[in-house]
Amino acid sequence: MTQSMRPYRSVLYIPGSKERALDKARGLPADAIIFDLEDAVAPDAKDAARATLRAEIDKGGYGDRAKLVRINGFDTMWGNADIHAFRGADIDGLLLPKVNSALDIETLAEMIADVPIWAMMETASGVLNARTIAAHPRLAGIVMGTNDLVKELGCRPGPDRAEIQTALQMSLIAARADGIPIVDGVYNAFKDEAGLRAECEQGRDLGFDGKTLIHPDQIAIANEVFAPSEADLDLARRQIAAFEEVEARGEGVAVVDGKIVENLHIVTAKALIAKAEAIEQREG
Ligand SMILES: CC(C)(COP(=O)(O)OP(=O)(O)OC[C@H]1O[C@@H](n2cnc3c(N)ncnc32)[C@H](O)[C@@H]1OP(=O)(O)O)[C@@H](O)C(=O)NCCC(=O)NCCSC(=O)C[C@H](O)C(=O)O
Numbered sequence: 001m002t003q004s005m006r007p008y009r010s011v012l013y014i015p016g017s018k019e020r021a022l023d024k025a026r027g028l029p030a031d032a033i034i035f036d037l038e039d040a041v042a043p044d045a046k047d048a049a050r051a052t053l054r055a056e057i058d059k060g061g062y063g064d065r066a067k068l069v070r071i072n073g074f075d076t077m078w079g080n081a082d083i084h085a086f087r088g089a090d091i092d093g094l095l096l097p098k099v100n101s102a103l104d105i106e107t108l109a110e111m112i113a114d115v116p117i118w119a120m121m122e123t124a125s126g127v128l129n130a131r132t133i134a135a136h137p138r139l140a141g142i143v144m145g146t147n148d149l150v151k152e153l154g155c156r157p158g159p160d161r162a163e164i165q166t167a168l169q170m171s172l173i174a175a176r177a178d179g180i181p182i183v184d185g186v187y188n189a190f191k192d193e194a195g196l197r198a199e200c201e202q203g204r205d206l207g208f209d210g211k212t213l214i215h216p217d218q219i220a221i222a223n224e225v226f227a228p229s230e231a232d233l234d235l236a237r238r239q240i241a242a243f244e245e246v247e248a249r250g251e252g253v254a255v256v257d258g259k260i261v262e263n264l265h266i267v268t269a270k271a272l273i274a275k276a277e278a279i280e281q282r283e284g
């Protein structure tokens with residue numbers, strides 16, 4: 001599947017140290033996986049996790065879902081070893097945590113060729129530099145790190161996350177300006193389905209491509225919320241048909257359900273249908 005068509009509704013973190021979870025993930029319906037060597041792995045377990053993860057990735061079996069490896073930062077004693085360990089691996093990107101500026105992306109780009117780079121957006125500096133980070137030619141996508149962001153900002157977000165809306169939107173606008181995917185942060189209370197659904201719906205309405213997840217039980221809700229609904233698809237098809245009809249008469253505006261439909265709405269309608277087709281292909 002080409003990068004631009006790939007769905008990112010559900011992006012599951014798996015600690016690189018958990019062999020059972022790494023194996024279980026081969027059969028899980030997540031659109032993408034973040035194999036984590038950073039915060040989910042204890043310092044004493046980092047070296048073993050790196051080796052385990054490389055062996056599991058080499059074994060394969062993760063299908064065509066996107067495979068990202070979250071490495072440790074350059075300012076840690078593990079970052080360099082992480083980068084070298086995944087040279088030549090069958091992965092779709094390295095995810096760099098705590099990116100502060102485009103220089104961080106450039107530094108990683110110079111250390112490893114040919115691997116797409118993803119950035120964690122989770123520091124105050126990172127958010128302020130989102131525009132230039134997203135514009136780096138090697139950057140392939142952004143993942144919001146809302147836990148670190150909350151820690152850095154010193155805020156206490158409620159269920160509507162009003163306190164981090166500016167950071168979410170600045171990051172999203174930067175990603176959209178450069179046409180790269182962006183995925184929302186995790187919902188920590190992994191047993192709270194209603195809370196997860198509400199946060200997924202908010203992320204979807206803000207424009208995010210999907211949500212990062214920490215537990216397999218969260219996948220179904222994210223897949224459902226971030227997929228176009230039957231009602232969305234029905235409207236998109238009716239808009240396309242109505243527009244083709246007026247276009248044939250040399251007109252540029254159709255009306256569907258009492259609302260105008262112009263060429264720009266058709267671009268959105270076709271993108272929605274393409275997304276549904278990509279999801280269908282992913283789910284086989
Ligand atoms: C949250 C957990 C610690 C819960 O673990 P556990 O109590 O073991 O869960 P279950 O017993 O319900 O597990 C059931 C089975 O599912 C497998 N499992 C669990 N989690 C995963 C997973 N993430 N991927 C794949 N498989 C998973 C278990 O192995 C069980 O399998 P089986 O025995 O065969 O039935 C745990 O879920 C967990 O560790 N989650 C990941 C946490 C993580 O990755 N954290 C780091 C990312 S969050 C972050 O850092 C974001 C960002 O940087 C920020 O700043 O916000």
Ligand SMILES: [Mg+2]
Pocket residue numbers: 039097120122145147148
């Ligand atoms: Mg983080």
